Amino acid sequence: MRIGVYNRHLTGVGGGEKHMLAMAEVLSRRHSVDVLTHHVLDLRAAGAQLGVDLSRVHLRPLEDRPDPELAPATAEYDLFINASDGTFLPSRAPCSLLLVYFPTPLTATPWVRLKWHIGRWLRRALLLPRYADGFYGPEKFGALTVRWAKRRACLELPVPPNTDTLDCRLTLTAKRRVAPVRFRVADQHVAACEVPAERLTSVDISLPVGGRRSVDVEIASPGSESREAASELGVAVVNVQLAHARYRLYEAVFQRWFRELGQRLDSLYPALDLGHLDTYDALCANSRYTQRWIRRYWGAESVVFYPPVDVGLFEPLPKRRQILSVGRFFTTGHNKKHLVMIRAFQEMVAEGVADWELHLAGGTSLGAADAEYLARVRAETAGAPIHIHADIPFGALRRLYGESAIYWHATGYGEDPERHPLRYEHFGLTTVEAMAAGAVPVVIDGGGQPEIVTHGADGFLWSSTEQLKSWTRRLVGDVELCRRMSSTARERSQAFGRDPFQQRLWEIVENLNPAG
Numbered sequence: 001m002r003i004g005v006y007n008r009h010l011t012g013v014g015g016g017e018k019h020m021l022a023m024a025e026v027l028s029r030r031h032s033v034d035v036l037t038h039h040v041l042d043l044r045a046a047g048a049q050l051g052v053d054l055s056r057v058h059l060r061p062l063e064d065r066p067d068p069e070l071a072p073a074t075a076e077y078d079l080f081i082n083a084s085d086g087t088f089l090p091s092r093a094p095c096s097l098l099l100v101y102f103p104t105p106l107t108a109t110p111w112v113r114l115k116w117h118i119g120r121w122l123r124r125a126l127l128l129p130r131y132a133d134g135f136y137g138p139e140k141f142g143a144l145t146v147r148w149a150k151r152r153a154c155l156e157l158p159v160p161p162n163t164d165t166l167d168c169r170l171t172l173t174a175k176r177r178v179a180p181v182r183f184r185v186a187d188q189h190v191a192a193c194e195v196p197a198e199r200l201t202s203v204d205i206s207l208p209v210g211g212r213r214s215v216d217v218e219i220a221s222p223g224s225e226s227r228e229a230a231s232e233l234g235v236a237v238v239n240v241q242l243a244h245a246r247y248r249l250y251e252a253v254f255q256r257w258f259r260e261l262g263q264r265l266d267s268l269y270p271a272l273d274l275g276h277l278d279t280y281d282a283l284c285a286n287s288r289y290t291q292r293w294i295r296r297y298w299g300a301e302s303v304v305f306y307p308p309v310d311v312g313l314f315e316p317l318p319k320r321r322q323i324l325s326v327g328r329f330f331t332t333g334h335n336k337k338h339l340v341m342i343r344a345f346q347e348m349v350a351e352g353v354a355d356w357e358l359h360l361a362g363g364t365s366l367g368a369a370d371a372e373y374l375a376r377v378r379a380e381t382a383g384a385p386i387h388i389h390a391d392i393p394f395g396a397l398r399r400l401y402g403e404s405a406i407y408w409h410a411t412g413y414g415e416d417p418e419r420h421p422l423r424y425e426h427f428g429l430t431t432v433e434a435m436a437a438g439a440v441p442v443v444i445d446g447g448g449q450p451e452i453v454t455h456g457a458d459g460f461l462w463s464s465t466e467q468l469k470s471w472t473r474r475l476v477g478d479v480e481l482c483r484r485m486s487s488t489a490r491e492r493s494q495a496f497g498r499d500p501f502q503q504r505l506w507e508i509v510e511n512l513n514p515a516g
Helices: 015-028 045-050 067-075 110-125 247-258 259-266 277-278 289-299 337-349 368-380 395-403 429-436 465-477 478-496 497-512
Strands: 001-006 032-037 057-061 079-082 097-099 136-142 144-150 152-158 166-173 178-184 188-194 200-209 214-220 233-242 282-285 320-326 356-364 387-389 404-409 440-444 460-462
Touching: 001 015, 001 067, 015 032, 015 057, 015 097, 015 200, 045 057, 045 277, 045 395, 057 337, 057 387, 079 465, 097 166, 110 259, 136 152, 136 166, 136 188, 144 152, 152 166, 152 233, 166 188, 166 214, 178 200, 178 429, 188 200, 214 233, 233 247, 282 387, 320 337, 320 395, 320 429, 337 356, 337 368, 337 387, 337 465, 356 395, 368 387, 387 395, 395 404, 395 429, 404 429, 404 478, 404 497, 429 478, 440 465, 440 478, 460 465, 478 497
Parallel strands: 001 032, 001 079, 032 057, 079 097, 097 282, 320 356, 320 404, 356 387, 404 440, 440 460
Antiparallel strands: 136 144, 144 233, 152 214, 166 200, 166 233, 178 188, 178 214
């Protein structure tokens, strides 16, 4: 059987990526498996960072196209698994699964629909460019966030009313020298430039509009016109700037002042229609928490399919006076609330908790806003026994887990669970990893965490930072209690291990109805 596992956003290495790539690993033992995404990445390296064996899995990069236009690719598989959060891709495969990390609240309220229409209007009014044919999704290239282009790629630029000529500046880079790079509009040559290796170069282009509402700029890098060479990478686009007051307003408001809103605008949902759900044989929720919100937001039923935790890879080491929290450093969605934990720990130190350290570990995300957030987290730790481990290798992370006596998790703190359920942890994979390593969890009482931790038995649940500090001080001051709960936590973690995950996956796949 040929299986395709799709994720539009496969750039980071978080819990969602672990869930879908572990599915690919298990299925590849019996079947041919492709991982489909819009990024040119090292799949083996991603697997190694997550502790997943992808040696039998193949990467299939797709152009970054709107969801409906990707449907033909799904028909090439006997089983298609959409493991991409917030996508609206209809499946044409005989059997299809939709893995849901959390449902998009498209039809929840009229306010949601109004915001979507406002976003659509803003994108047009502020002249946001669209990366059309030949582009892959955004990814890191050194310190930059870029979009790689094939040898032939098309950039669609909106044109404001009463404009005869549109001036723009493109900033480019490349892995190796590319020359000449040519720019055409309607088969008319408009500019050319050389792009040095791993350096930035900018080209200013004056584009003939001719009364059009948008203008397509073809970017052509040198190379063979053969079918094989057509898919090779050319240059990477770092930035597109339009010389117009509307676009400068976008830069000022959404790229400098309100960057989180800018990220939402850039990733606006393509539609408000849930019709794609009917093309899937089963919806898989990553927790009972997610399952409840699927029913509430979509009116659909789902099966619970917990993500896998490699509990066998984690083991207690001689414990240090160390508290650990693991979570990606990013600003949007279910932000990990690093600043909340830092301040709570600083207060504990000021109140007399001595000789303890707080360690914060996690991957980093794309974008300047997330980089600034990490810088702020680092700045907040000044003068305190707090250590930041960004993009830590998996082996080093395992050691941190093993040495830590206590595990903290604060995602969702200060949020309204009815208005913003997305901002809570939907499951809590790192909590299980910590428990497997013998760290006693002291985690927020929200999201999927209560499905993992039994309060007072294998950990503690808290709702306020005073409770967080209180339960932590109790563990700090009672070595026997900490030892006993550590043992119970390890036992509990086994329920979320690889064996239960594999058994559940095969059960779901075998129960699919090919005629559905």
